[in-house]
Amino acid sequence: MSHSFLTAKAEVRPAGHKGMGIFATSAIAAGETLAGFGGTVCDKATFSAMPEFRQIHAIQIDDELYMVGPEVPDPADMANHSCEPNAGIVGNILLAAMVDIAVGDEICFDYAMCDAADYDEFICACAAPTCRKVVTSADWGRPELQTRYRGWMSSYLQRRIDNMNTATSRAEVE
Numbered sequence: 001m002s003h004s005f006l007t008a009k010a011e012v013r014p015a016g017h018k019g020m021g022i023f024a025t026s027a028i029a030a031g032e033t034l035a036g037f038g039g040t041v042c043d044k045a046t047f048s049a050m051p052e053f054r055q056i057h058a059i060q061i062d063d064e065l066y067m068v069g070p071e072v073p074d075p076a077d078m079a080n081h082s083c084e085p086n087a088g089i090v091g092n093i094l095l096a097a098m099v100d101i102a103v104g105d106e107i108c109f110d111y112a113m114c115d116a117a118d119y120d121e122f123i124c125a126c127a128a129p130t131c132r133k134v135v136t137s138a139d140w141g142r143p144e145l146q147t148r149y150r151g152w153m154s155s156y157l158q159r160r161i162d163n164m165n166t167a168t169s170r171a172e173v174e
């Protein structure tokens with residue numbers, strides 16, 4: 001039994017330089033749930049001690065917590081990053097379509113939607129006009145991404161952003 005859910009409308013296929021990726025095999029409407037990430041919830045110390053191949057298929061779900069997939073990754077764990085994503089995070093372990101997705105399109109999300117720790121920084125070659133070239137753990141803090149991904153950020157990051165904005169508007173009033 002797999003730990004994660006992947007919609008029956010997509011499958012894992014080779015994705016060029018990115019290795020494997022998830023591609024739509026049926027048309028998918030905006031808003032549909034695409035994946036649900038499962039596994040083992042680890043604190044930061046446990047997570048940091050894990051081998052890199054496990055860390056790169058994990059998803060950060062809270063300030064100090066990570067959902068780590070099984071040793072042999074499930075199909076859902078193969079979702080790649082894009083700086084021009086067609087999918088986003090709902091709650092903290094669900095992936096949903098941000099836009100209508102056509103057959104053959106690769107399903108990607110922006111790792112800035114969930115990552116705030118430096119375990120998965122990399123040079124990006126997603127080829128989108130908006131590509132940031134280097135994807136880092138600080139990207140969630142970029143105002144343009146916070147605006148663009150409102151409603152698609154992991155709930156712990158959205159809470160963090162909302163708290164920061166509340167603090168800023170309070171400071172402006174004082």
Ligand SMILES: [Zn+2]
Nearest residue numbers: 083124126131
């Ligand atoms: Zn990129």
